[in-house]
Amino acid sequence: MSKPRITVVGSFAVGLTIRAPNIPVFGVTMLGSSFDMGPGGKGSNQAVATARLGADSSLVAIIGKDQFADIGIDLYKAEGVDTAHVKQITEKPTAVGFIILNERGENFIIMDYGATNAMDPAFVDRAESRIRESDLVMAVLEPPVEVAMRAMELGRKYGKKTILNPAPAAPLPDEIFPLVDFLTPNESELRILLGLRPDDPRPSRELVDLLRKRGAANVIVTLGDRGVLIVTDKVDTTIPAAVVDVVDTTGAGDAFNSGFAVALAEGRDVIEAARFGVCCGALVCTKLGVIPGMARRAAADEMYRTMRASAAE
Ligand SMILES: Nc1ncnc2c1ncn2[C@@H]1O[C@H](COP(=O)(O)OP(=O)(O)OP(=O)(O)O)[C@@H](O)[C@H]1O
Numbered sequence: 001m002s003k004p005r006i007t008v009v010g011s012f013a014v015g016l017t018i019r020a021p022n023i024p025v026f027g028v029t030m031l032g033s034s035f036d037m038g039p040g041g042k043g044s045n046q047a048v049a050t051a052r053l054g055a056d057s058s059l060v061a062i063i064g065k066d067q068f069a070d071i072g073i074d075l076y077k078a079e080g081v082d083t084a085h086v087k088q089i090t091e092k093p094t095a096v097g098f099i100i101l102n103e104r105g106e107n108f109i110i111m112d113y114g115a116t117n118a119m120d121p122a123f124v125d126r127a128e129s130r131i132r133e134s135d136l137v138m139a140v141l142e143p144p145v146e147v148a149m150r151a152m153e154l155g156r157k158y159g160k161k162t163i164l165n166p167a168p169a170a171p172l173p174d175e176i177f178p179l180v181d182f183l184t185p186n187e188s189e190l191r192i193l194l195g196l197r198p199d200d201p202r203p204s205r206e207l208v209d210l211l212r213k214r215g216a217a218n219v220i221v222t223l224g225d226r227g228v229l230i231v232t233d234k235v236d237t238t239i240p241a242a243v244v245d246v247v248d249t250t251g252a253g254d255a256f257n258s259g260f261a262v263a264l265a266e267g268r269d270v271i272e273a274a275r276f277g278v279c280c281g282a283l284v285c286t287k288l289g290v291i292p293g294m295a296r297r298a299a300a301d302e303m304y305r306t307m308r309a310s311a312a313e
Contacts, residue, residue, distance in 0.1 A: 001088075001266065003055055003056040004054075004055045004056070004135045004136065004262055004265030004266050005020070005056045005057075005058075005133060005134040005135050005136075005265070006047075006050045006053045006055045006058070006061050006134060006135065006138065006140070006261055006262065006265055007054070007057075007058045007062075007085075007130050007131050007134045007136075007137050007151075008043050008046045008050065008057065008058070008060065008137075008138050008140075008298070009043065009060040009124055009127070009138070009139040009140075009143070009147060009148065009151035010041065010042055010044060010046060010047070010059065010060070010061055010138075010139065010142060010143065010192075011041040011042065011043045011044060011061055011095060011113070011116040011131070011140065011142035011143055012039065012043070012044040012059070012061050012069075012072040012094065012095065012116075013039070013040050013041035013044070013087075013094070013095035013096055013111065013113070013116070013142075013253070014037060014038070014039060014040065014042075014064050014071055014072075014094060014095070014096050014097070014289070015036075015038055015039075015040040015070040015097045015099055016035075016036075016037050016096060016097065016098050016099065016102055017034075017035070017036045017037070017038075017098075017099040017101060017121060017301045018032040018034070018035045018036075018099070019023040019032055019035070019048035019101045019102075020032040020033075020098075020100050020101070020102060020260070021102065021103055021125065022103075023066075023100055023102055023106070023108045023173050024100070024104050029200065032100070033072060037071075037073050037254075038071075038290075038291065039072055040097065040279055040290060041061075041095060041116075041142060041162070041189055041255055041266055042140040042142055042167055043059060043060075043139075043142060043143075043257075044059060044072060044075075044139050045060055045251055045258075045294070046140070046184040046193075046254050046257055046258045046261070046293065047076070047081045047137060047241070047256040048058035048075060048079045048081055048097075048291060048294060049078070049088070049254060049255055049258035049259075049280065049294040049295070050158065050258045050261055050262050051080050051081045051241070051296050052279070052295065052296055053259060053262045053295065053296075053297050053300060054262065054297045055079075055261075055262050055265065056082070057081050057082065058081070058083075058084065058085060058127075058130055058134075058237075058276010059081055059083065059085065059086055059099070060085040060086075060088075060123075060124060060127045060130075060151070060304065061085070061086050061088075061116065061119070061143075062064045062087045062089060062115045062116060062118045062119050062123065063086060063087070063088055063093075063094045063095070063115050064085070064088065064089060064090070064092055064093040064094035064114060064115045065090045065200060066093055066094055066182075068092045068093070069088055069095060070136070071249055072094070072276075073086075075291070078175070078218065082130075082267045082300045083128060083242070084130065084217065085126065085127040087123070088155060089115055089118055091115075091118070091119065092114045092115040092118055093112070093114040093115065093183065093273075094114055095111065095112060095113045095114040095115060095142075096111070096112050096113055096114065097109055097110070097112075098110045098111075102181055102232050107115060107215060112127035112245045113142060113143075115310065116142055116143050116147075117143075117144070117239065118288070119143040119144065119229065120141060120144070120146065121146050121147060122228035123147070123148070124147055124151050124153075124154065125150065127154075128154055129156045131151070131155060131158060131160065132154075132157075132158045132159055133263040134266060135160060135161060136155075136160055136161040136162070136163065136261055137151050137154065137161070137162050137163070137166075137263050137264040138151075138162075138163040138165065138257065138261050139151040139152060139156035139158050139163075139164055139301075140164075140166075140167055141166055141167060141169065141170045144169065144268070144270065145173070145176075145195060145269075146170075147171060148164060148176070149173070149175075149179070151174050152164060152176060152180055153179055156179045158237060161181050161182075161264055161265060162179060162180050162181045162182070162295065163180070163181065163182045163183075163184060163257065163260070163264070164180040164182075164184070164263055165181050165183070165184045165185075165253070165254075165257045166183060166184070166185050166189050166193055167186070167189055167253060168189075168257070169185065169188070169189035169192035169193055169299050170192075171193075171195070172193060174214055174215055176213030177216045178215055178217075178218070179213050180217075181217075181218060182218045182219075182260070182264070183211070183216045183218070183219050183220070183271070184220045184221075184222065184253075184257055184260070185205050185219075185221055186220075186221065186222045186223075186240040186253055187221060187222075187223075190204055190207055190208070190211065190219075190221050191207065191294075192242040194207060194210055194211060195234050204221050204229055206224065208221060208231045209231075212231065212283045217228075217230050217231075217232065217233065217244060218231070218232040218270065219257050219289075220232075220270075220274060221262070222252070222253055222256050222281070223238075223241075224241070224249070225241050225246075225249075226227075226238040226241060227239045227241040227278055228256065228274050228277070228278055230268060230270060230271065230274055234300065235270055235271060238279050239271070239274055240278075241278060241281070241282060241313075242278055242279055242281075242282035242303055242307055243282075243284045244283070244285055244286050245286060246285045246286070247285065247286055247287055247288055248285065248287065248288045248293070249284075249285045250284075250289070250290055251284050251290030251293060251294070252281045252282075252284055252285055253281075254284075254290065254294075255277075255281045255283065255284035255290075255293070255294060256277040256278065256280060256281035257277065257281040258280055258294070259274075259276045259277035259278075259279060259280030259281070259300060260271075260273050260274055260276065260277030260280075261277075261294070262276070263276035272308075272313035275304060275307055275308060275311070276304050278302065278307070279295070279303040279304045279307060280294075280295045280300050282303065283295040283300060283303065
């Protein structure tokens, strides 16, 4: 089988993480430990993860021309991600996230999207020929919403499969929904998309109906360690999460979306594609860090075979 071609319209950011006994208060200098710096950004994570799963994967993003940008470029070279549509600009810095983790594992994050904010629909248009040659287009909401909108429009124009991972959640214009084959929020993103509080107590299944009334045809809600909820005209089901020894759940959403996208681009149906995504979501939880945890194809295939066999019993 030839490699599925996937185009991810998203972002790259460097995460700067430091552990501290507490979240600092104004005016106090605190001693931290275990400083760590590494590549992130949802679009970037998904481009790497889909490439690792065997896709011909291309990232559409804008980064700075600085040392942080080099971290991304080196990563794409090592992982075989196509960078023909990764543009470097000098006017804005590469996106960064400052993350403070306290002893309870709670975090405090400040992001500067930097060069990612320079993305606009015209920039996505420059990737039109790549989208025309792709099997599937996936977008996230770190770049401005109009960017995701154009990615979905171009995907639709050429009859490609389209996935919108609405993360981080932002208000969406209703016109985007008919362009999206699969909308893949997590539970809090689902609520924010509906203008609700992230902790609204209503069951997610009930809220999916509200989103579908707004025009979202096929919705897959990731439910953390409870798996995924799939609602389409023909399917209304939950696939349980795979049981693994969890080390770090960061990046589970990116891993799920990547596995789902690759399987869908290969022609699997929504349930089997989601099952493959669930395996990738579980595998990333077994390692510390997002990029180190993104599954290789053989490991994802092995877990998928086991899950499929037990689902058939
Ligand atoms: N503890 C876990 N054990 C097994 N699988 C998990 C676990 N947490 C997440 N997953 C898998 O990964 C998928 C995505 O996870 P989740 O719903 O937490 O996404 P998310 O909130 O977007 O994650 P993040 O923001 O950390 O990337 C889930 O649907 C599930 O299949």
